[in-house]
């Protein structure tokens with residue numbers, strides 16, 4: 001406030017030398033009030049680069065990283081992308097940011113989901129040849145005027161590329177959207193996630209800004225007008241459930257995985273595991289994508305791999321690209337764990353769906369099945385750092401808050417939760433920012 005009140009008029013003037021037209025620069029020569037100055041200052045800031053002092057350093061960073069980065073290397077590419085994104089945030093004006101958040105994101109989403117439903121991306125992306133809006137309208141059955149408008153927005157937002165008037169060609173994004181495992185993310189969010197997130201402000205206000213703690217009475221129920229918990233809702237909405245399961249199977253693709261060499265010490269799991277023993281149980285393992293990946297990457301690993309999830313999910317997993325060596329088992333993790341003494345009980349993005357009380361029930365079920373000195377619990381989840389948290393992780397945390405009344409957890413929170421279930425963390429294995437850690441636990 002002091003800064004604003006002490007501003008001179010020249011500081012509230014646009015860089016082109018023109019004063020604001022909102023009356024801050026009084027024509028009758030009177031001194032401006034603090035309120036006028038404040039408003040003029042805010043107008044000025046709203047239309048100037050967000051953090052101009054950061055721009056030169058970020059330009060240099062992008063330029064130097066850009067010269068050496070290998071786009072095939074995940075870390076190189078992610079570092080360059082983060083610098084470029086920081087540059088955009090520093091450079092864009094608050095007005096531009098407002099329009100990006102308020103206009104472009106929801107409308108991009110709507111046009112993407114419409115394109116998915118029309119099968120637009122599969123048609124556009126089947127080869128390199130540019131296609132006209134009229135040709136795409138004919139192939140999808142959409143009204144040509146409507147589709148031309150949608151295509152223009154998709155192009156303006158970088159989803160497809162323009163090759164001429166009303167003519168477009170595919171990009172990596174549109175190619176990926178031609179496969180259901182990827183494009184199901186869009187209807188999935190509409191059918192079971194986003195309404196909860198949009199209901200969050202009203203729900204938090206109603207609850208006096210308490211941290212959500214009841215998965216049956218949170219923004220999800222308000223947004224989707226239901227009394228059901230998220231996973232009960234899934235049972236009632238099989239199409240949304242199938243889209244959710246597909247989304248689960250791809251959202252982490254292309255990032256380092258705990259089973260990659262150099263992340264976790266995978267061979268340490270193989271000790272004392274005979275061919276008939278259970279090496280890994282993937283508890284809440286969805287489509288079995290993690291176990292399939294494990295079998296691919298560690299084809300000589302001893303022992304059995306068992307996928308557990310709710311009956312509908314196991315049924316869907318059996319129709320997908322599950323490695324034939326993987327055993328499937330219907331299992332509700334709030335009931336007794338039927339596999340005793342496995343080498344490792346593995347859970348990926350499971351505990352973040354649940355409040356601490358429910359997590360303790362899930363973990364205690366595993367504790368009761370573990371063989372002392374042999375069994376481990378491996379938790380593949382985010383560990384929120386004290387500073388510099390990654391936007392994918394914080395986005396997920398807010399989704400967890402809205403739709404599950406649950407949370408992504410800090411290291412201290414993990415220690416406290418796991419300790420309270422009769423386990424201890426032996427080591428937290430990390431790869432890089434924004435990638436889920438592997439939290440290795442044993443009986444306490």
Ligand SMILES: C[S@@+](CC[C@H](N)C(=O)[O-])C[C@H]1O[C@@H](n2cnc3c(N)ncnc32)[C@H](O)[C@@H]1O
Nearest residue numbers: 231248284285286309310313331332333348349
């Ligand atoms: C966020 S998904 C994570 C799936 C998978 N582990 C992954 O990382 O892709 C949570 C999984 O927990 C499963 N789940 C929810 N409630 C369950 C229960 N009571 N018993 C077993 N699985 C459950 C869901 O069906 C879903 O597959």
